Amino acid sequence: MIGRPDAANAGWRSLAPDITPLLDIIFIVLVFLLLTANIPLQSLEVDLPKTDSKSLSSIQDTKSMTINMLAGTPAWALQGEQYDDWQQFKAVLENQLEALKETDLILASDKDVTVDSMLKLLAFLQEHHINTTQILMEDD
Template sequence: MIGRPDSSNGGWRSLTPDITPLLDIIFIVLVFLLLTANIPLQSLEVDLPDTDSQALTSVQDSESMTINMLADTPAWALDGEQYDNWDQFKVILESQISQLKDTDLVLASDKDVTVDSMLKLLAFLQEHQIAATQILMEDSQ
C-alpha cells in the first residue's frame, strides 16, 4: 500500500523534482540574451535614385575623377594611378578633397570587391561631405 513518507527522516523531499539544472539553464540563456541584445549597429546612409531613368545616365563629362576598387593587389586606383592599401590611398584622397568636391566622382568597382572596401570609401566620402558621386555599372545585355 502506498503511504505517506515519514516526515521525521525528510522523505517528502524525495517526491519533489529537483529544478536546479532548469534554473541553471534559464540563467545561462538570460545572460546570453542580455549580452547580445545591446550590440550597437553601425549604418551608412546612401541615397539611391527613385527611378531607373535617373539611375542609368552615361558618363559624358571629361572633367570627372574615377576611383577604382579592385579585387586583387593593388586594391585602389585614382584616375589610373594604383595604390596598394587603404591608408596610402586615404592620404592621396585627403590631399585632393577640393578637386573631388568640384568634379564629378565616378566609382568603378570590380565585381569581386568586398563590401568592406566599398563601405570604407563611402564612409570617407560622407565624412568629407562629397555627395555628387556616380557608381559605374556594366550595361545589362
C-alpha cells in the same frame, strides 16, 4: 554550532521560505536575456538617386574624376594611378579633396571587390561631405 537548533530560532526558520531556487532561476533567465539581447548593428546610410536606367549608362559631364576599386593588389586607383593599401590611397584622396569636391566623382568597382573596400570609400566620401558621385554599373 552544528547540532540541535535552539527552540526560538527553529520556529522562525521553518516559517521563512527558501528562496535559493528562485534566485537560481532569476540568474539563469538574466543570463539568457543578456546573451540573446539584440546588438545594435552599425550602418552607413547611402542615398541613391532615383533616375531612369538610360541616364545611368551615360556620363555627360567632362569634369569628372574616376576612382577604381580593384580585386587583389593594387586595390585602389585614382585617375588610373594605382595604390596598394587603404592608408596610402586615403592620403592621396585627402590631398585631392578640393578637386574631388569640385568635380563629379565616378566610382568604378570590380565585381569581386569586397564590401569592406566599398564601405571604406563611401564612409570617407561621407565624412568629407562629397555628395556628387556616380557609380558605374554593368548592364546584365
